[in-house]
Amino acid sequence: MKNRGSFLIHFIFWLIVIIICGLAIASNERRLSPHEIMVHFGYYGLINISIFYINYTLLIPQLVQDRKRYGMYVFSMLLLIVFMCILKTMIAVLNSDIILAYLSKNGERKYTEIPEYIVRSVFTSGFFIVISALIKLAIDWFGNERVQRKLESEKKDMELQFLKSQLNPHFLFNSLNNIYSLAYQKSDKTADAILKLSEIMRYMIYESNDSWVSLSKEIEYVKSFIELQKLRFKDGAAVELTLNGEIDDQQIVPLILISFVENAFKHGVANDPKDPIKINIIANQKILHFSITNKKNNQNKDEMGGVGLNNVERRLQLLYPERYKLNIVNSATHYTSELMLDI
Structure with a gap:
């Protein structure tokens, strides 16, 4: 050239x-x-x-x-x-x-x-x-x-691949821990959990290899993840998922929302019907507004965020420069993540 x-x-x-x-x-x-x-x-x-x-x-x-x-x-x-x-x-x-x-x-x-x-x-x-x-x-x-x-593009691609390689094992490790707990309890939910995990992994391995996926597929993936997490609890998890606007063929970077949801289940209280995990997704052809709020688990001393949210914020910096706003509110009782994306 x-x-x-x-x-x-x-x-x-x-x-x-x-x-x-x-x-x-x-x-x-x-x-x-x-x-x-x-x-x-x-x-x-x-x-x-x-x-x-x-x-x-x-x-x-x-x-x-x-x-x-x-x-x-x-x-x-x-x-x-x-x-x-x-x-x-x-x-x-x-x-x-x-x-x-x-x-x-x-x-x-x-x-x-x-x-x-x-x-x-x-x-x-x-x-x-x-x-x-x-x-x-x-x-x-x-x-x-x-x-x-x-060189900058290659460096960016290498960093994104590294971040993505961190994300998949991180999710798999946590999911296998959950399934191990079900198996240890000899729960009837174990088979369903394994099936649900296989569906999720199919998305992560095959469809998320693309640079962009449709927003509808990404949300279906979030729903599947929530269903998998519900199997951990005897009476199911308390989750309110609200979808508004046009959720169709808009393109989004794969696996960008899941870290927020995983973080809520890992560090929050997920089985309190009076104070459920609240997920709100509003979208049109140009803007995606995603928010998630969870009650803090005082018995869990792990730092909120961790690898998952640090990972996703770095991916946002690389893939949505000047096109995103991320607001984290860490109050005494609740943890809220709010993301605005230009899509």
Whole structure:
């Protein structure tokens, strides 16, 4: 991609130069012979092209970019200009009737003075050196920007994969603990719990591998998780799930809501019908509002949040920069998480 863009810039530049030369030939009052065209534009064209690419491919990469030898670069650049001006002057002297001769206003044939011609040659050579340096710097800058964006994207993807790899084992570990408790109690709910866990894991392993999933699928996953958690309690868990708005095919990052729900079950009181876990989801085509409130479990001394919420907040920073608001309220009796997403 970089080579293609570089080639295009070079092609456009030399096309402009050729067009300008062509217009110069066409505007000449008398028709130039092939030999005159060769002297004017062939020889000098090769010299100017050489100036351009010696600076572009040798001087800048070797002295500026690799070794930062700016003094040596300036000296080499001046040496290149002097050498090419000598070469141009020799060609002009050998072809003085073509290069140096011109008609004055009164029609008298005159010749350009050598010092004047040298000054013009220095200006022309300097022009091609400056242009080659600008093109080189521009191409390298855009190339470095592209590489930097690619590295940042790869770093972001690696971090997201790491966060996701933390999330799945974390959830699985907690769920297996719950199923172990049911099995230890020889509960009839054990088989249902295993079946529900298999459905959840199918979503986590297959569908959540996509970068985005539909909001409806994510909410179904949350519902399945709640049903799995209810099996832990003899009389079921006390959960109020309220859905409002348009919950359809809006896209959301998978597994972004589950940590809040898991945190409520892990650290809160989930079996008090008078003070249930309250989950409220409101959505339209642009905004998702998610909130969850749970009563604190005073017997559970673990810090609220933990790996799960730290994980999800980092994922929000990476995937929804400037597009989310997360508000955590940790009161004496309740814990509330409120998330606003631009979807």
